[in-house]
Structures are given as structure tokens and as C-alpha cells.
Amino acid sequence: MRTQELENNLVDAVRDVLGTMFFTDVVDDQKLPVILGDQPLTVRVGFAGETAGVLHLRVPAETAGALASNFLGAQPGEPLSEEQIDEVVRELSNMLCGAFLSRHEAEQVFELTSPEHVEQPGPEPGEIRRGMELENGCLELTLNWRRV
Amino acid sequence: MSLRILIVDDSPAMRAYVKRTLQLAGIAVQSVFEASNGQEALDVVGRENAPPSRLDLIFADINMPVMNGEEFVKQLKTQENDKQIPVIIISTDATQKRVMRLRELGAVGYISKPCAPEMIRLKVEQVIGR
Numbered sequence: 001m002r003t004q005e006l007e008n009n010l011v012d013a014v015r016d017v018l019g020t021m022f023f024t025d026v027v028d029d030q031k032l033p034v035i036l037g038d039q040p041l042t043v044r045v046g047f048a049g050e051t052a053g054v055l056h057l058r059v060p061a062e063t064a065g066a067l068a069s070n071f072l073g074a075q076p077g078e079p080l081s082e083e084q085i086d087e088v089v090r091e092l093s094n095m096l097c098g099a100f101l102s103r104h105e106a107e108q109v110f111e112l113t114s115p116e117h118v119e120q121p122g123p124e125p126g127e128i129r130r131g132m133e134l135e136n137g138c139l140e141l142t143l144n145w146r147r148v
Numbered sequence: 149m150s151l152r153i154l155i156v157d158d159s160p161a162m163r164a165y166v167k168r169t170l171q172l173a174g175i176a177v178q179s180v181f182e183a184s185n186g187q188e189a190l191d192v193v194g195r196e197n198a199p200p201s202r203l204d205l206i207f208a209d210i211n212m213p214v215m216n217g218e219e220f221v222k223q224l225k226t227q228e229n230d231k232q233i234p235v236i237i238i239s240t241d242a243t244q245k246r247v248m249r250l251r252e253l254g255a256v257g258y259i260s261k262p263c264a265p266e267m268i269r270l271k272v273e274q275v276i277g278r
Contacts, residue, residue, distance in 0.1 A: 016262055017261075017262045020262035020263065020264050021165070021261075021262045021263070021264070024242060027210060044211075068161075071161065072161070072164055072165070072168065073168045073172070082160070084160075087160050087161040088161040089255075090159065090161070091159045091161040091162050091165075094159070094240060095240055095261050095262055097240070098240020098241060098242075098261060099240065099261070099262060102240070102241075102242050102243070102260070103241075106243065107243065107245075108243065109241070109243050109245050109246055110241065110243075111211070112211050112240070114158065114211075114213065132183070
């Protein structure tokens with residue numbers, strides 16, 4: 001179906017969230033594979049309404065740190081704890097999921113699950129995967145979408 | 149006027165973002181209190197909105213464990229001593245149905261995430277300037 005539409009809305013959501021609250025932008029929205037490094041952070045957010053699904057966000061540790069610094073307004077060289085970085089990545093995934101859904105299904109009310117850290121997501125049917133290069137790193141999003 | 153503000157969000161990162169935005173915007177803040185869900189927020193309100201002190205403004209998320217933002221606003225507005233505290237919702241859920249529901253319950257403002265610092269500043273000025 002609307003795979004292209006889903007992908008476009010996903011990319012628009014990333015641009016909007018990163019540009020508005022993380023003060024960075026997407027440089028290349030078709031970058032696959034993304035080099036995630038040794039210890040990428042993977043966060044899962046589920047959503048349920050008339051449609052349901054799961055969004056996975058994966059970011060390399062360096063990107064996570066850079067995004068967290070921007071979001072929290074850390075001074076250059078100011079160290080952030082792993083906990084702070086984890087919290088920011090979880091909040092980022094929550095906002096990405098919400099921003100995507102408000103574009104794609106604007107009239108629907110969704111319940112989002114609390115973002116949680118997981119191991120690497122396995123391949124699932126109906127999957128859309130998008131890698132993006134940012135001004136200060138990269139990220140990968142995987143969306144599984146289904147009608148209830 | 150120096151404000152006493154409560155931020156209700158299960159995300160510590162989001163609470164920090166709102167707090168920093170208030171500081172950067174030059175909004176005179178006397179105290180910022182934090183709660184990670186609606187139940188905790190009601191406890192803070194009970195403690196911090198007791199005469200002679202009062203809370204000037206509450207920011208609240210919707211999706212939270214234990215007690216969500218909708219239930220929090222609903223209960224707050226039934227409490228005689230607390231129902232006048234203005235509540236601004238900050239949420240990723242900006243569907244018309246949800247916004248209408250929160251307004252009916254008594255929220256005075258709604259900010260959809262992602263939200264630029266400027267949006268938070270403007271909304272505070274709008275609500276506090278009433």
C-alpha cells in the first residue's frame with residue numbers, strides 16, 4: 001500500500017523532531033546500512049488504536065550522546081551520564097512515534113507504550129526500515145504497521 | 149512575579165527540557181517541582197499549593213504510568229483549593245479528539261511535541277498573563 005507514504009511521513013517526523021528539539025537536521029534520509037558501532041542503543045515504542053504497530057529506534061552511542069547534549073543544553077565538554085543519555089533516546093523515540101502517527105493517522109487516538117530498551121529488533125513482516133545520516137551522527141528506524 | 153511551577157512527565161529528559169526552556173526564556177521562576185505521574189503530581193499539589201504558598205502553573209504530559217494526564221486534570225479540577233491552577237498539556241498526541249477532551253476537563257493550553265522553546269515561552273506568557 002502506502003509504503004512510500006509511510007516512509008515519507010517517517011522521514012518528515014524525524015526532520016521535525018530533530019530540527020525543533022534537538023537542533024540538528026537530516027543530511028541523507030536514504031542511508032542504509034547505517035554503521036551502528038559496538039554499542040548502539042535500541043529503543044522500542046508500541047502504539048495501538050485502530051491501527052497498531054511498533055517503532056524501533058537504533059542509534060550509535062556517539063550519536064546518542066550528541067543528541068542528548070543538544071536536547072539537554074549541555075555545555076561543550078560537559079559530561080552526561082549514561083542514564084541521562086538513555087532517557088533522552090527514549091524520549092526521542094516517543095516523540096518520533098507520536099510525530100509519525102499524527103502525520104499518518106491524524107484523526108485517530110493512539111495509546112503509546114513507554115519506550116523501552118531492547119536488543120536488536122528481529123525482522124518482522126510488514127517492516128519498513130530507514131537509515132538516516134544526521135549532522136551529528138546517524139540513526140535507523142524500523143516500523144511495523146498493521147491494521148487491527 | 150516569580151512563579152512556582154510543577155512539571156508532570158514520566159520522562160526525566162522532558163522534565164529537564166521544560167525546566168531549561170523556562171530558564172533560557174528568562175521566565176522568573178521561584179521553584180520548579182517535578183512529578184513522574186498524575187498521582188505523584190496530586191501529592192505535590194497537596195503539599196505545595198497549601199496556603200500561604202500556591203502553585204502558579206502546571207505542565208503535564210498525557211501518557212504516564214500509574215495515573216495519566218487526563219485523569220490527573222480531572223481529579224485536580226474537582227479539588228476546591230486546586231482547581232484554579234492553570235494546566236498546560238505537553239504531549240505527542242495532538243489529535244483533535246484528545247485536545248477537545250482535555251479542554252473540556254479544564255486544561256487551559258495544549259502544546260504538541262515536538263515543541264520549540266519559543267512555543268513554551270509564548271504559552272506561559274499567554275496563560276500567566278490572563
